[in-house]
Amino acid sequence: MENKIILSAKNIIVKFKVRNRVLTAIRNVSLDLYEKETLAIVGESGSGKSVFTKTFTGMLETNGEVTNGEIIFEGKNLLENKKDKDWEKIRGKKIATVFQDPMTSLNPVKTIGSQISEVIIKHQGKSKEEAKELAIELMEKVGIQNAAVRFNEYPFMYSGGMRQRIVIAITLACKPEILICDEPTTALDVTIQAQIIDLIKNLQKEYGFTTIYITHDLGVVANVADKVAVMYAGQIIEQGTVEEVFYNPKHPYTWGLLSSLPQLGEKGKKLYAISGTPPSLFEEIKGDAFAPRNPYAMQIDYEEEPPMFKVSETHYAKTWLLDERAPFVEPPVEIRQLHERLSKMPSVKGETNE
Amino acid sequence: MRAVVSLFIVVSIAIVMVFLLIPRDRIFENDQSISKLSGKKDLLAAYKLGKLKDLGYLDYKAQKEICEINQASKDCFSAGSSEINELIKIYEKDGYTINKTEDGFYYVVKDYKTSRLILNFYSNLIKIDHTGVIKDPNNLELERKVYFAKDHNGMLSIKCSGCENQYLLYFNGSFPFIHQNFIKLNFGISYPTYIGLNTFSVISNKQGELKNKEITFETGTTAKSAINLHSCTYKMTEAIDDLDKAKFVNNYAKCTSNYTDPSMIEVSYIMGILSLVFSYLISIPLGVVMAKERGKLIDKIGIIYVNLMIAVPSLAFIFFVRNIGSLFKLPDKFSQLGFTDVRSYIMPVIILTLLSTSSLIIWVRRYMVDQTNSDYVKFAKAKGLSEKEIFNTHILKNAIIPIVNGIPSSIILSIGGAVITETIFAIPGMGKMLPDSIKAVNNNMVITLTFIFTALSVFSLVLGDVLMALIDPRIKLDNKGGSR
Ligand SMILES: Nc1ncnc2c1ncn2[C@@H]1O[C@H](COP(=O)(O)OP(=O)(O)OP(=O)(O)O)[C@@H](O)[C@H]1O
Numbered sequence: 026m027e028n029k030i031i032l033s034a035k036n037i038i039v040k041f042k043v044r045n046r047v048l049t050a051i052r053n054v055s056l057d058l059y060e061k062e063t064l065a066i067v068g069e070s071g072s073g074k075s076v077f078t079k080t081f082t083g084m085l086e087t088n089g090e091v092t093n094g095e096i097i098f099e100g101k102n103l104l105e106n107k108k109d110k111d112w113e114k115i116r117g118k119k120i121a122t123v124f125q126d127p128m129t130s131l132n133p134v135k136t137i138g139s140q141i142s143e144v145i146i147k148h149q150g151k152s153k154e155e156a157k158e159l160a161i162e163l164m165e166k167v168g169i170q171n172a173a174v175r176f177n178e179y180p181f182m183y184s185g186g187m188r189q190r191i192v193i194a195i196t197l198a199c200k201p202e203i204l205i206c207d208e209p210t211t212a213l214d215v216t217i218q219a220q221i222i223d224l225i226k227n228l229q230k231e232y233g234f235t236t237i238y239i240t241h242d243l244g245v246v247a248n249v250a251d252k253v254a255v256m257y258a259g260q261i262i263e264q265g266t267v268e269e270v271f272y273n274p275k276h277p278y279t280w281g282l283l284s285s286l287p288q289l290g291e292k293g294k295k296l297y298a299i300s301g302t303p304p305s306l307f308e309e310i311k312g313d314a315f316a317p318r319n320p321y322a323m324q325i326d327y328e329e330e331p332p333m334f335k336v337s338e339t340h341y342a343k344t345w346l347l348d349e350r351a352p353f354v355e356p357p358v359e360i361r362q363l364h365e366r367l368s369k370m371p372s373v374k375g376e377t378n379e
Numbered sequence: 380m381r382a383v384v385s386l387f388i389v390v391s392i393a394i395v396m397v398f399l400l401i402p403r404d405r406i407f408e409n410d411q412s413i414s415k416l417s418g419k420k421d422l423l424a425a426y427k428l429g430k431l432k433d434l435g436y437l438d439y440k441a442q443k444e445i446c447e448i449n450q451a452s453k454d455c456f457s458a459g460s461s462e463i464n465e466l467i468k469i470y471e472k473d474g475y476t477i478n479k480t481e482d483g484f485y486y487v488v489k490d491y492k493t494s495r496l497i498l499n500f501y502s503n504l505i506k507i508d509h510t511g512v513i514k515d516p517n518n519l520e521l522e523r524k525v526y527f528a529k530d531h532n533g534m535l536s537i538k539c540s541g542c543e544n545q546y547l548l549y550f551n552g553s554f555p556f557i558h559q560n561f562i563k564l565n566f567g568i569s570y571p572t573y574i575g576l577n578t579f580s581v582i583s584n585k586q587g588e589l590k591n592k593e594i595t596f597e598t599g600t601t602a603k604s605a606i607n608l609h610s611c612t613y614k615m616t617e618a619i620d621d622l623d624k625a626k627f628v629n630n631y632a633k634c635t636s637n638y639t640d641p642s643m644i645e646v647s648y649i650m651g652i653l654s655l656v657f658s659y660l661i662s663i664p665l666g667v668v669m670a671k672e673r674g675k676l677i678d679k680i681g682i683i684y685v686n687l688m689i690a691v692p693s694l695a696f697i698f699f700v701r702n703i704g705s706l707f708k709l710p711d712k713f714s715q716l717g718f719t720d721v722r723s724y725i726m727p728v729i730i731l732t733l734l735s736t737s738s739l740i741i742w743v744r745r746y747m748v749d750q751t752n753s754d755y756v757k758f759a760k761a762k763g764l765s766e767k768e769i770f771n772t773h774i775l776k777n778a779i780i781p782i783v784n785g786i787p788s789s790i791i792l793s794i795g796g797a798v799i800t801e802t803i804f805a806i807p808g809m810g811k812m813l814p815d816s817i818k819a820v821n822n823n824m825v826i827t828l829t830f831i832f833t834a835l836s837v838f839s840l841v842l843g844d845v846l847m848a849l850i851d852p853r854i855k856l857d858n859k860g861g862s863r
C-alpha cells in the first residue's frame with residue numbers, strides 16, 4: 026500500500042492535572058496515519074488510546090494539555106489551534122469521532138433528524154430543507170428503513186444498534202477525511218457489533234475516509250484493520266501491519282496481549298493473562314514501562330527506555346529484545362502457533378481481509 | 380390520585396392534632412365575651428358549649444332545642460316536666476351526657492369521636508350552590524331557576540334564584556377575571572379572631588379600607604357605596620329592612636363590600652410569584668456561568684455565597700437584609716407605606732428571592748457540570764458545534780425539563796420562606812396568618828391554612844409532572860404505551 030501520509034503526530038506528550046498532581050497520560054508518542062488505511066489501536070484499559078486520539082480534535086478535558094509535539098494535518102500543525110473556533114473547522118468536518126456508547130451519544134430530547142441536520146447546516150451551510158433531504162439520504166445509507174418517518178423520532182425510540190447507525194450517519198454527514206471510532210461496538214451485543222463493523226467497512230469503501238479504530242477486540246482488529254498500533258502506559262510499543270503484528274509480534278506485551286485472546290482458549294486450559302498491573306502514570310517511569318510485568322525483562326529494561334527498533338519498513342517495536350546485544354528469545358508457543366490457530370477460526374479471520 | 384390521598388392524610392393529621400391535642404379552654408383565652416359572662420355560670424357554660432359546637436368539637440343541645448326538634452308540647456319547655464324527662468332518656472341512650480342548669484333545665488353534650496371529626500370536616504368541605512338551597516318560610520313563592528343575565532357592568536353572567544348566591548358565574552377586572560360561586564370550600568368558621576367569618580373568606584376577601592364608588596342599584600337608586608354587587612347572597616325575608624328594599628328588587632341583599640387592598644392570598648401570591656421569577660432570573664444564569672468557569676473566581680464567589688446562605692439561619696438573614704433595606708429608607712414594616720406603595724414590596728421580595736436562590740444556583744451548577752460531561756455534549760462537540768450552539772440547542776433543551784419540573788417545589792419553598800418573611804415584615808398575607816392563628820388558637824384557620832399549603836404543594840407537584848410530560852418526548856410516549 027503506497028499511500029500519502031494524511032496525519033502525522035510527532036512526539037506527543039499529554040499531561041492531566043488531577044488535584045495537585047500531574048498525570049502523564051501520553052508519553053512521547055509519534056504516529057503516521059496513511060490515507061485510506063484503517064489503523065487499529067489496541068492496548069489495555071488506561072493505556073491512553075482515547076486520550077491520544079482526542080488530541081487530533083482538541084477534545085481533551087479541560088484539565089488536560091498537550092505539552093509537547095505537533096500534529097500535522099493538511100500541512101498545518103493542529104496544535105496551533107488555540108481557540109475552539111479553529112477546532113470547530115476540524116471537528117466533525119475533517120476529523121469525526123464515533124464514541125463508545127450510542128445510548129448516550131445522542132441528545133435524548135432532540136429528534137434524530139435535527140441532530141443529523143445540524144451538522145450539515147453548520148459545516149456545509151445548507152438550508153434546513155436541503156439538510157433534511159441529505160439527512161434522510163444518510164439515514165437510508167446507514168440502513169435505517171422508513172427514514173423519512175423516523176427522521177422525526179427521538180433517540181429513545183431507537184435501539185442501541187440503530188442509534189449507533191445514526192451516530193455514524195452524523196459523523197459521515199460532512200464526509201470527513203478521518204473517522205475515529207472509539208470502541209464503537211463495545212456497548213452493543215455481538216450480532217449488532219458485526220453489523221456495525223460491516224457498515225463502517227462498507228462506508229469506508231464508498232467514502233474513502235481513513236479510519237482509526239480503537240478496540241479491545243483483537244478479532245475485530247484482524248477483521249477490519251490494515252495496521253495495528255499497540256499501546257502500553259501512554260506509549261505505542263509496537264506497530265505494523267496486521268500480518269506483522271499478529272504473526273510476527275516482537276514486543277513481550279504484544280505476546281501477552283495476543284495469547285490472552287479468548288478465541289484461543291482451549292478447553293481445560295486456563296486463559297493466559299498478563300500478570301501484574303500497569304505502572305502509575307503519576308510517577309516518572311524509568312526504563313521500559315512493561316519491565317516489571319515482563320518475564321523476559323533484562324537489566325537494561327529497568328534502567329533505560331528502549332528506542333523504537335525497526336523490524337521492517339512498516340513494523341516497529343519498542344523493546345530491548347530487538348537490540349543486537351540481547352539474547353535470542355523465542356515468543357511463547359501460543360504465539361508461534363497463532364497463524365495456524367487463527368486461520369482455523371473463520372469468525373476471527375474476517376472474510377474480506379485482503 | 381396519590382396527590383389527593385396525601386392531601387387527605389396531611390389534613391386529617393392536622394385535624395386530629397388540632398382538635399385533640401390543643402386544650403379546649405385555650406381557644407377562649409382571647410375571647411372578650413368570656414369576661415363579661417364571668418360569674419354567670421350557666422350562661423358561660425352555654426356560651427362555650429355553643430362555640431365548641433360551632434367549631435365542630437361536639438354536639439350540644441339545650442332543653443329548648445330538644446323540645447323543638449322533637450316537636451313536643453308546651454309542657455316540655457318547663458323545667459322538670461315529664462315530657463322532657465322522657466326525651467332526655469333517648470339522648471342518654473344515644474351516648475350524650477346529661478347536665479342540668481341551676482334552674483333545673485336540661486342540656487345534653489356529646490363529644491365527637493376522632494373519626495367523626497374527620498368525617499364532619501370532609502363532608503362539609505365542599506359546598507355546592509343550587510336552586511334548592513334557600514328555605515325561607517316567608518317567601519314560599521321564591522322562583523327557582525338558573526339564568527343568563529347581564530350584570531351591572533353589562534357583562535354576561537350566570538345568575539340564580541333560589542341559590543345562596545345571586546351570581547354563580549361572573550367576570551370582572553380583578554384577577555383571575557372569571558369568578559364562580561357554584562362550588563365553595565367551607566372550612567368552618569373563624570374563632571376567636573375574625574369571629575363569625577368563614578375561614579376561607581378571611582384569607583380570600585379583600586382587605587383594607589372601603590372602596591366607595593357611585594353605584595346604580597337594580598331599583599334605580601344611585602348612591603356612593605362600597606357594596607360588591609357580585610357578592611350578594613340571600614337574606615331571609617324577616618331580616619329585610621327598608622334600606623334593603625330601597626336598593627334591591629329581590630332577597631339577594633346580603634352583600635360584602637369592596638375593599639382597597641388585595642386579599643391575604645393575593646398578597647402572598649404576588650410576592651411569591653415575583654420572587655420566584657426573580658430567583659430564576661438570577662440563579663439560572665449564575666449557575667450556568669459558575670459551571671462554565673468552574674474553579675475560577677466567579678465560581679468560588681458563587682460557592683461562598685451559596686454556603687453562606689445555607690449556613691446562616693434564614694431568620695438571621697431576613698433581619699440582616701431588612702436592616703440593609705432600612706439604610707436605603709425602605710420600610711421595615713409593611714404597614715408603614717401600605718399596599719399601594721411599591722417600596723413596601725421591595726425588601727420582602729428581595730429576601731424571598733435570595734432565600735430561594737441558593738438551592739437553585741447549586742442545582743443549576745451541578746446540572747450544567749453533569750451536562751457538559753455527558754456523552755451527548757461531548758459528541759455534539761465532536762460534531763464541531765460551538766459551545767454556544769451546544770448550550771442553546773442541546774443543553775438548554777434538556778435543562779428545561781428538570782427546571783420546569785422543579786418550579787413547583789420552588790413555589791413550596793417560597794411559601795415556607797414567606798411564613799417567616801411575612802411575619803417579620805408584618806405583611807398581611809397567608810404566611811403571616813399561620814403563626815398568627817396558631818398564637819390565637821384559631822383552630823379552624825390553622826386547619827384551613829394547612830389544607831391550602833398542602834393542596835398547593837401537592838397540586839404543584841402534580842402540575843410539575845404534567846408539564847414535564849408535555850415537554851419531555853420520552854414521557855409522552857410512555858403514557859401512550861401505557862394506555863395501549
Ligand atoms: N480528564 C482526565 N483527567 C485525568 N486523567 C485522565 C483524564 N482522561 C484520561 N485520563 C487518564 O489517562 C490515562 C489514559 O486514559 P484513556 O482514556 O486514554 O485510556 P484508554 O486506553 O482509552 O482506556 P479504555 O480502554 O478504558 O478506554 C488513564 O490513566 C486515565 O486515567
Ligand SMILES: [Mg+2]
Pocket residue numbers: 074075076207
Ligand atoms: Mg478509551
